Amino acid sequence: MKGLSTRTDFIQSFDRAEETLERLFTASFNLGLAVAVWREPGRNDISIIIDFSETLNKVEFNENIEAGFILSPFINPDLKETILIRPDIYFNSSESEIQVNNIPNSDLAEAFEYHYNEFTPIHQEKLSSKNPQTGQPQEFKAQVEKAVQEIQKEKFKKIVLSRSKEKELPSGFNPFQFYLQLCQKHPQAFSSLVSHPTLGTWIGATPELLVSVSKDNIFKTIALAATKPVTGIQKLNEVVWTQKEIEEQAIVSRYIINCFKSIRLREYEDEGPRTVQAGNLFHLRTDYTVNINEVPFPDLLFSMLKLLHPTSAVCGTPKEPAMNFITEMENYDRELFTGFLGPIKINNETSIYVNIRCCKIQSGKVTFFAGAGITKDSVAANELEETNHKMYTLESLFDHLQ
Numbered sequence: 121m122k123g124l125s126t127r128t129d130f131i132q133s134f135d136r137a138e139e140t141l142e143r144l145f146t147a148s149f150n151l152g153l154a155v156a157v158w159r160e161p162g163r164n165d166i167s168i169i170i171d172f173s174e175t176l177n178k179v180e181f182n183e184n185i186e187a188g189f190i191l192s193p194f195i196n197p198d199l200k201e202t203i204l205i206r207p208d209i210y211f212n213s214s215e216s217e218i219q220v221n222n223i224p225n226s227d228l229a230e231a232f233e234y235h236y237n238e239f240t241p242i243h244q245e246k247l248s249s250k251n252p253q254t255g256q257p258q259e260f261k262a263q264v265e266k267a268v269q270e271i272q273k274e275k276f277k278k279i280v281l282s283r284s285k286e287k288e289l290p291s292g293f294n295p296f297q298f299y300l301q302l303c304q305k306h307p308q309a310f311s312s313l314v315s316h317p318t319l320g321t322w323i324g325a326t327p328e329l330l331v332s333v334s335k336d337n338i339f340k341t342i343a344l345a346a347t348k349p350v351t352g353i354q355k356l357n358e359v360v361w362t363q364k365e366i367e368e369q370a371i372v373s374r375y376i377i378n379c380f381k382s383i384r385l386r387e388y389e390d391e392g393p394r395t396v397q398a399g400n401l402f403h404l405r406t407d408y409t410v411n412i413n414e415v416p417f418p419d420l421l422f423s424m425l426k427l428l429h430p431t432s433a434v435c436g437t438p439k440e441p442a443m444n445f446i447t448e449m450e451n452y453d454r455e456l457f458t459g460f461l462g463p464i465k466i467n468n469e470t471s472i473y474v475n476i477r478c479c480k481i482q483s484g485k486v487t488f489f490a491g492a493g494i495t496k497d498s499v500a501a502n503e504l505e506e507t508n509h510k511m512y513t514l515e516s517l518f519d520h521l522q
Contacts, residue, residue: 282491324478
């Protein structure tokens with residue numbers, strides 16, 4: 121056998137698209153290949169990309185970037201640490217065929233064929249990477265109080281602090297089956313499952329679009345901030361927001377508008393703010409759209425992404441001082457949490473999301489992450505409770521597996 125590029129007959133779709141997806145993911149995972157699975161908000165079809173490269177591909181982020189699935193950590197100066205998972209294999213559950221591109225490594229191709237056909241179980245010991253330090257509640261509250269003091273001194277307008285929490289991984293945990301449950305639980309989120317030995321395995325359902333460009337050339341970004349837990353039967357128009365929460369959302373909106381101004385773009389439409397529900401939480405959201413057919417700005421997506429990341433919704437304002445404060449105070453590496461991820465130039469569409477409401481699978485453990493936007497009116501106990509609510513989005517699903 122000379123590689124998948126010269127023989128693709130064994131790569132076939134099974135009767136159920138979910139089985140084909142799981143076989144592809146499991147074979148990739150067991151061989152240590154870069155793999156990304158995702159589903160767009162409000163859609164039923166699921167896509168998968170597999171990259172047969174020996175190492176992760178770090179690329180220059182510009183309009184000439186190849187098609188694939190991109191990933192970025194929270195700390196990514198000039199976007200030079202952006203990772204591209206190339207579509208050596210691509211499959212969408214709504215299609216009947218699996219697309220196979222050039223894969224010259226015949227040994228790896230044969231190993232992939234074996235794992236795909238035999239459907240060998242996921243090797244649990246490979247669910248490993250470096251362990252982040254877990255942010256303790258009291259430590260987080262002290263950090264919030266310090267942030268409030270600095271904001272009251274007018275050094276910042278807003279700082280987003282985060283924490284993490286570890287739990288034992290349930291016995292026999294299957295990341296792909298868990299991912300399917302997450303898709304079912306959060307149909308209006310961007311759901312993703314990404315894995316590679318140097319990254320670990322990340323699973324998430326994020327409500328926060330960073331940037332997108334549709335097939336008909338409509339650019340979109342959103343301001344998403346402020347958080348309230350969903351309590352009982354409550355209509356969206358009945359949710360009452362405090363001045364602190366309204367200001368928190370306004371800071372994110374102003375930041376987006378200032379990014380538009382910095383590139384001299386004034387032809388945009390905005391809608392909001394309005395209350396939206398994401399899982400067990402309410403948020404305030406404002407949508408911004410630009411018709412690139414009418415506004416001659418072909419590299420708008422790349423220009424805005426470089427300006428936006430990390431947004432004030434996950435970092436703070438002003439950006440650089442807030443980033444420095446976070447790095448000094450948090451005492452752990454966020455890694456891909458509050459970074460960004462998503463398909464780029466797949467079927468002439470790009471949609472990139474902020475990686476929140478996510479967790480990381482490690483050797484025998486799962487780590488949950490959550491952050492809270494701190495302003496001058498923040499109360500440490502309330503911000504801690506907000507992180508607990510956000511972690512519960514995924515943590516509740518793991519609890520049902522015990």
